[in-house]
């Protein structure tokens with residue numbers, strides 16, 4: 001469990017993280033999203049004691065990271081896969097980490113096998129490809145068998161096999177009851193991997209909800225209703241409008257409703273005795289839902305190609 005309370009970090013006049021209050025629960029993968037500069041890395045760095053909050057607290061299993069006697073046994077992290085001594089072998093790197101955290105060195109070979117690096121364990125980490133470096137970073141995160149895992153952009157630069165491997169690893173870590181907190185800019189990947197979504201913009205919390213709810217709440221998610229009885233369909237429309245749902249009639253026998261669910265429309269139709277010939281949902285993609293959510297919090301935005309201007313900074317509204 002990770003608990004953030006009013007967590008705040010300023011760099012000069014920039015408030016990178018702004019009174020963030022949040023609980024990241026065990027047993028599921030929580031995707032951490034936000035536009036560039038939203039404060040994701042800074043939040044992760046504060047959880048790991050690498051940046052000091054100006055105010056508020058970040059606790060891992062109820063304690064500040066810096067008070068943990070053997071931190072790797074509580075929380076494992078992959079922040080920057082290049083943060084490895086290039087002259088050391090993968091095995092020597094992990095062995096040094098294990099020793100400094102009171103972890104039996106026999107564990108090193110186990111994690112090397114888990115991440116598929118056994119064969120190259122004696123090679124210098126500096127000679128590793130990007131994907132091998134990511135795997136080594138993940139081996140380090142898993143070394144202490146921690147209950148909490150934090151990954152910052154773990155699939156950056158990986159090939160499709162590597163991406164799938166990380167997805168399956170994160171799912172299995174969560175299924176074992178661990179807390180898995182992962183940032184990414186790849187929406188399709190987050191949609192496949194995460195259960196819960198935390199979105200921040202300009203350092204502030206925008207959303208903390210299950211992915212399915214975020215998608216259902218998008219204005220681009222719509223329920224389509226077909227009925228052979230226009231008058232009855234009109235009654236259904238009136239009732240939905242009274243509930244402040246957005247209803248768009250298509251001809252006399254069809255409605256497209258947003259801000260609702262199939263269950264709500266189906267139940268209402270049943271209650272009003274409306275005969276239905278079709279009830280289906282057209283789901284927004286996570287990317288569409290995310291873009292709607294972050295529309296107001298983009299810090300840097302480009303102009304359409306051809307407009308010949310440079311990216312501009314948008315001031316807070």
Ligand SMILES: Nc1ncnc2c1ncn2[C@@H]1O[C@H](COP(=O)(O)OP(=O)(O)OP(=O)(O)O)[C@@H](O)[C@H]1O
Pocket residue numbers: 011014015016034035036037038039040041042043
């Ligand atoms: N060490 C630092 N010194 C000064 N400003 C910083 C520092 N670290 C981060 N910032 C600023 O804090 C804000 C949040 O940055 P952060 O890297 O946490 O965002 P992010 O959401 O991880 O972005 P990205 O998706 O681009 O990685 C940005 O405005 C950034 O420029």
